[in-house]
Amino acid sequence: xxxxxxxxxxxxxxxxxxxxxxxxxxxxAGEVRGLxxxxxxxxxxxxxxxxxxxxxxxxxxxxxILLEGTDLLRLPPKERRxxxxxxxxxxxxxxxxxxxxxxxxxxQITDRLVDILGxxxxxxxxxxxxxxxxxxxxxxxxxxxxYPHELSGGMRQRILIASAFAAEPRLIVxxxxxxxxxxxxxxxxxxxxxxxxxxxxxxxxxxxxxxxxVSKVCQRLSVLYSGMVVEDSTVADFFAAPRHPYxxxxxxxTPKYTDPAAGLNPVPDAxxxxxxxxxxxxxxxxxxx
Amino acid sequence: MADLYQIQDLxxxxxxxxxxxxxxxxxxIEILKGLSFTIPKGSAVGIVGGSGxxxxxxxxxxxxxxxxxxxxxxxxxxxxxxxxxxxxRPLRRRFQMIFQDPMSSLNPRHRVGTIIAEPLRxxxxxxxxxxxxxxxxxxGLPQxxxxxFPHELSGGQRQRVGxxxxxxxxxxxxxxxxxVSGLDVSSQAQVxxxxxxxxxDLGLTLAFISHDLSVIRRLCQQTIVLHQGRIVExxxxxxxxxxxxxxxxxxxxxxxxxxxxxxxxx
Numbered sequence: 001x002x003x004x005x006x007x008x009x010x011x012x013x014x015x016x017x018x019x020x021x022x023x024x025x026x027x028x029a030g031e032v033r034g035l036x037x038x039x040x041x042x043x044x045x046x047x048x049x050x051x052x053x054x055x056x057x058x059x060x061x062x063x064x065i066l067l068e069g070t071d072l073l074r075l076p077p078k079e080r081r082x083x084x085x086x087x088x089x090x091x092x093x094x095x096x097x098x099x100x101x102x103x104x105x106x107x108q109i110t111d112r113l114v115d116i117l118g119x120x121x122x123x124x125x126x127x128x129x130x131x132x133x134x135x136x137x138x139x140x141x142x143x144x145x146x147y148p149h150e151l152s153g154g155m156r157q158r159i160l161i162a163s164a165f166a167a168e169p170r171l172i173v174x175x176x177x178x179x180x181x182x183x184x185x186x187x188x189x190x191x192x193x194x195x196x197x198x199x200x201x202x203x204x205x206x207x208x209x210x211x212x213x214v215s216k217v218c219q220r221l222s223v224l225y226s227g228m229v230v231e232d233s234t235v236a237d238f239f240a241a242p243r244h245p246y247x248x249x250x251x252x253x254t255p256k257y258t259d260p261a262a263g264l265n266p267v268p269d270a271x272x273x274x275x276x277x278x279x280x281x282x283x284x285x286x287x288x289x
Numbered sequence: 290m291a292d293l294y295q296i297q298d299l300x301x302x303x304x305x306x307x308x309x310x311x312x313x314x315x316x317x318i319e320i321l322k323g324l325s326f327t328i329p330k331g332s333a334v335g336i337v338g339g340s341g342x343x344x345x346x347x348x349x350x351x352x353x354x355x356x357x358x359x360x361x362x363x364x365x366x367x368x369x370x371x372x373x374x375x376x377x378r379p380l381r382r383r384f385q386m387i388f389q390d391p392m393s394s395l396n397p398r399h400r401v402g403t404i405i406a407e408p409l410r411x412x413x414x415x416x417x418x419x420x421x422x423x424x425x426x427x428x429g430l431p432q433x434x435x436x437x438f439p440h441e442l443s444g445g446q447r448q449r450v451g452x453x454x455x456x457x458x459x460x461x462x463x464x465x466x467x468x469v470s471g472l473d474v475s476s477q478a479q480v481x482x483x484x485x486x487x488x489x490d491l492g493l494t495l496a497f498i499s500h501d502l503s504v505i506r507r508l509c510q511q512t513i514v515l516h517q518g519r520i521v522e523x524x525x526x527x528x529x530x531x532x533x534x535x536x537x538x539x540x541x542x543x544x545x546x547x548x549x550x551x552x553x554x555x
Contacts, residue, residue, distance in 0.1 A: 038473040039444065153340070182339045182500045183544040187554075190546070209473055212546035216554050239550050253474040254548045257503035257530060264507050266482065267475040 300359030335505030391447035402435030445476030
């Protein structure tokens with residue numbers, strides 16, 4: 001059973017250019033799929049469309065988002081929000097802006113459980129303590145009483161991970177969750193997400209621009225250019241031999257410290273021209289391959 | 290090769306505002322705890338470390354945006370450790386800085402041409418239009434970009450403007466503080482290649498601050514690893530990568546996720 005199936009999802013700027021071009025995507029239950037591409041490729045946009053948090057300047061012009069078989073786009077808004085709230089969660093990029101600076105950590109984890117999912121306060125509190133222990137926070141009671149500014153960046157990201165897993169979601173959108181962290185903390189956080197994901201069997205859409213990260217935490221990946229999926233592969237196949245010239249060029253641009261001659265090669269202009277032509281052809285209704 | 294910078298037992302303390310009492314002065318914490326190293330003329334030195342290791346503070350001390358609390362900084366033979374702002378002013382043209390976030394380091398109300406011309410004017414250059422034209426050329430931006438505003442440019446183009454502004458002054462030394470960490474891999478590669486070429490062609494000396502060892506590998510001949518305000522390793526880059534000596538360097542290296550599913554990363 002797929003946790004999420006997206007068919008022909010098209011999103012555009014209101015009265016403006018397309019941002020997602022008939023995107024297809026399949027996410028099996030318990031699978032981690034990387035969404036990669038350069039800034040503006042639309043990778044975050046897919047996650048936002050699924051979670052119903054697209055900015056007001058943007059509209060969905062077509063397609064289906066099937067969450068466990070139900071098309072979210074055909075549900076009345078209230079029912080859609082309820083369903084997304086009950087089955088999905090987000091791990092955002094910047095832990096400092098995602099946490100309210102004037103509230104203690106505890107209620108920021110538990111309020112959603114109590115107000116939206118109808119848990120009792122003691123049950124939610126117990127769950128919060130249990131989750132903080134699971135994300136390896138040594139002193140959960142103190143941390144639950146802390147304010148965000150009293151905690152380090154890595155600690156705050158742990159809290160957001162705990163909070164995302166709180167209601168046992170089927171699907172988590174992780175939107176560049178480690179981009180703001182330095183490499184050693186990033187490694188801890190990625191291992192933590194991978195461990196939580198495996199234990200809870202959660203499907204994750206993992207938005208990132210870092211192919212190194214994809215190779216560590218994902219089973220499949222979609223490569224986007226200008227809102228179009230140019231490649232959909234398993235991680236093993238992709239890193240052995242990327243099929244699309246653009247995704248191959250992206251891989252060649254990724255730094256590789258073990259081989260100073262490889263990596264850090266800009267995507268060649270010829271590759272950009274070719275993929276742009278492909279996008280234009282796709283828009284005219286004549287998709288290649 | 291002569292040294293452009295000679296750093297001896299550099300110490301720097303800053304006020305710890307998180308521990309400041311309501312009334313009275315904030316306690317000082319020592320960020321840099323006695324660093325000694327040299328930067329040879331014409332070389333590119335990488336400065337790496339995790340957040341809070343002191344790498345940006347060190348950079349700011351090198352270009353004297355911060356005043357050290359101990360030790361000495363010699364620039365081209367002259368002691369600049371405690372020079373006053375006025376005494377530093379003529380030197381400022383010679384050490385330039387490129388910043389991490391071009392959106393906050395380029396004035397959003399000025400056109401690119403004005404942004405590059407402003408420091409030239411302050412330093413009393415007379416052939417400003419020629420220099421602006423040449424700087425845009427050197428960083429590979431079309432001349433028409435002089436009329437654009439920063440928000441009309443991509444992240445990589447903005448960083449090129451930052452580089453153009455710095456090299457227009459014909460400095461001896463450039464400090465680049467995490468200048469590619471906000472960029473996509475392709476723009477990152479372009480900016481690094483550009484910097485590599487400029488350092489070579491213009492005979493610049495470069496200090497390149499980054500938390501990512503993999504971008505330093507290509508660009509820098511020498512790498513300084515900082516951890517908690519101390520140098521834990523300072524060696525030629527190829528040696529450091531081949532055989533990292535300090536535990537912290539090994540930790541930094543092994544934490545980098547290589548784009549390779551076969552890499553052991555447990």
